[in-house]
Amino acid sequence: MTALLEDAPEARRDLSVRPAGADRAFTAVARGSGALVLLVMALVGLFLGFRASQALRDAGWGFLTTEEWNPEGGEFGIAAVLSGSVLIAVVGVVVAFPLALGTALYISEYAPRRLKPLLLSLVDVMAAVPSVVYGLWGLFLLQGQVAGFSRWLATWFGWFPPFGVQGVDPDDPLASITVYTSSIVIAGIVVGLMVTPIACSIMRQVFSQAPVGEREGALALGATRLGMIRSVVLPFGRGGMIGGMMLGLGRALGETIAVFLILSQVFDVKVRVLESGGSSVSSLIALRYGEATEFGTSALMAAGLALFLMTLVVNVIASSFTTRSRSGQGAEA
């Protein structure tokens, strides 16, 4: 035995794999599909960039600071629409974060075991409801209910700039409520309810991965359920919480139809969110694509590209939060 081993010349074995026959075809097809997808995606990106650059060369840096949208007249910029998109998304996040966090905690910590699958399905159904249905609901039902609340806020907290409303005398009991409809706040609430299930399902997933040993340790040391959640579940799931919410923010930035239905479009940089009127990049595109000249379409593409880049940055930050946290390490193996 030993003699045999010693006699054998030490030839280095070839460890590389040379796929043969069907395998080579499989690898080729797989690579080809990857290349095709890459081609399509690159085409979208490059075409957007190319067409947008035509408009951007014309507008220069003023593109970022101009509020108006009149490409044919040479005056156009995304200051108003981009800030509108951001404001709507921020209102959406303010609405969605507590709702998503509470529901995720309920499903993972409080709900009776038999209720859990039902609740999970309900959250998923809510994510699958088309945005136009949310838009209808916001326009016909929510708007009337929230407008009164907006008036109350504006009357008592109007000294705080975002809650101020121009052109209304708060002491006039006959003032029309229409000043408070079609506002950024209403669009933001609807968008927030749309992104809540997305954020909620990610948070729930992360919370349910919190190690059982640490939970039991906290409870055995005499913590209440709240104490256990605060000392084990939330620190463990912090990355997932932030990541899930930012993913929701990304969706909220790009939402079109619900915003388009609710908001009355005004191209100003706004901070008074309770007041009627506002704008967003996506509803600008939906409003203006039909009447645009070739140059106008380029300008719309530039606006779309800006929105895409912003969403991209938000998503990248979201995924870095999710993977860098303790809870995300198992997910991306």
Add this chain to the structure above:
Amino acid sequence: MSVDLTAPGRHLAPDTRPGVLDQPLPVLADTRPEVRRQTSGFRATDVLSLGGALAAAVAVTTLLFTQVAPLSGRVGAVVTAYVLFLGLYALLVSCDESGPAVRDRLVSAVVHSTAFLLVAVLVLVVGYTTYRGAEALPHLNFFTDDLQDAGPLEPLTVGGALHGVVGTLQQIALALAVVIPLGVTCAVFLSEVPGRFARTVRTITEAMTALPSIVAGLFVYATVILYLGFDKSGFAASLALSVMMLPIVIRAGDVVLRLVPSNLREASLALGASQWRTVWHVILPTARSGLGTAIILGTARGIGETSPVLLTAGYTAAMNTNPFEGPQVSLPLLVFESVKSPQPASIARGFGTAVLLLALVLVLFVLARVIGGRGPGQPSARQRRRAVAASRRDAQRLDARTAPTPPES
């Protein structure tokens, strides 16, 4: 179980020196029947304080809104009642609990109510749409007709949404014809042929999931319709939907394929199967349910999207069964166009169409649950029965082989 030494009745011994007992403790507990301990978290006081706080909050709110203060509005009343409820509940609990327990109860109440609120929102969205759509749905012509003869002023007995249903189904079918083969193959590529190229494709695909759907629509509008000069058509809409759905399906499929246990893959390769056979016979069947779910959820997203269709499909009131020519309307677009009109009949039609759309999405969703409720590697009941039957057959075969030869002792 802990024994409470300070309880009355334990110190019956005459010796009063601490820690010294001259006779065994009288076993008092044994003489009484053992009472079953209550291990559930609920106690009568919990229910009472909860109910009491709720009743008091409702009562105070009613008083405030009808008698005392000049307040009005349903939303305001609900918010006031809720805040009052939280305060009163904290007060009631603090009567017989300490600080941490009060905070625990309060947060528990808040968490329960947010979950309730989310479910209530879902019920409201679906319920309100159905309630408003109920006006249009009883008319049979709503399901069998298009809107060619029905302007916004016509009553609901004329016209329907059939052309929207046909348009939606054709557009999504065309989009799926692109997305399913390309998406699944690309997902297999990402997980089975790793390397630098796969990493690049994965990064780009993940970046593209950030593409807002309206920008996907704008891309197809600018290339296919403006640049190449085609008319607005169902086909253009399906292209826009494909661009939007492709990254979603690839990403979800990639995640599902990566969940396939690697020991299955290694076992197959170790048995001498080629890579192609491993993928076809081991990995795809294992991940089938998950891939089905990924595709169906992507489809539900695609069906509900309005914005790319708005830019590329055009609008027509007539039935168009040819997606390659002329404008073709789909359900979400029909909803959108109907509710833009101020006429009540048109709005009712819009809500009716929205109910159809919701029903379609829900059917897809239930389908996804039925197909893919299980993780990878968990066989369905039928697969499990088949495996048991095969195993039993093998056992019988082995028995038949060993039976003729008598056992040697």
